[in-house]
Amino acid sequence: MNIVLTGSLGNIGKPLAQDLVQKGHAVTVISSKPERQKDIEALGAKAAIGSIQDVDFLLAAFKGADIVYLMETLDAAGAFFDQNIDFIGTISQIGRNYKQAIQESGVKRVIHLSSVGAHMDKGNGILAFHYNVETILKQLPADVSIKFMRPVGFYTNMFGLIRNIKAKGAIVQNYGGDNKEPWVSPLDIAAVIAEEVEKPFEGRTIRYIASDEFSPNEAAFMVGEAIGKPDLQWQVIPDEELLNGWLAAGMNQQVAKGFTEMQARMGDGVLYEDYYRNKPTLGKVKLVDFVKEFAAVYHQQ
Secondary structure, three states: OOEEOOOOOOOOOOHHHHHHHEEEOOOEEEEHHHHHHHHHHOOOOOEEEOOOOOOOHHHHHOOOOEEEOOOOOOOOOOOOOOOOHHHHHHHHHHHHHHHHHHHHOOOOOEEEOOOOOOOOOOHHHHHHHHHHHHHOOOOOOOOEEEEEEEEEEEEEEEHHHHHHHHOOEEEEEOOOOOOOOEEEOOOHHHOOOOOOOOOOOEEEEEEEEEEEEEHHHHHHHHHHHHHHOOOOOEEEEHHHHHHHHHHHOOOOHHHHHHHHHHHHHHHHHHHHHHHOOOOOOOOOOOOOHHHHHHHHHHHHH
């Protein structure tokens, strides 16, 4: 099949492209960076260089595709710290761009990378854009089949804790404790998407994706053991203190407030209510596997 992938060669895109090419599919990878072209072609895929904020580019890239895989991201590096970006508004516009390009190109099968929390129209913080984009895509004609993939928090998000650990000797967040929560490896996300490519498309479906479940305290213990800090603690501070710290570091106000609210809902479990109603089979990559990667990155920084 002819499959178009957005997301360039990121943590999901690269293993996904590799898998699909190996299975004999004709794969086109969209990237905003011209320097990525040679890397994309080295995988046996075709590169389409342009911006997902450009509807005409998307329309040209989608034409003739049997399946398109959609994810939303911003081209600009450091967007979280750009005070002039309406992050949720910009991402929602990308969703509208996708809708227009799909409708005008005639694509009938779509796989969309959404997120846990996308079932909530409010109270999900920064994840509001996932709800918005799902809602936009659901406005497509009924003959367009869409598979909404809803992964939980990425293991790779934990790399953001490294500076925290080195500066404060602890993991400091606005939630914590012994309640387990789900996490996922990008490799398991790529595997599920590749699996869904091969399955029939019918109507609108939702699939959650997770690799492992563990508590913040268990995460601190495992990470601490891996990096040589066996006494590492996961400390809980008030929402306002976390928010003020992020704002002081120069984070975009909308983003800082959004992450604070999202993590508060992680802590009280509200974010995961629909996940547990539709709990998936867990993937292959466990926390014990990821902490080895975390330790390598930790010691390099």
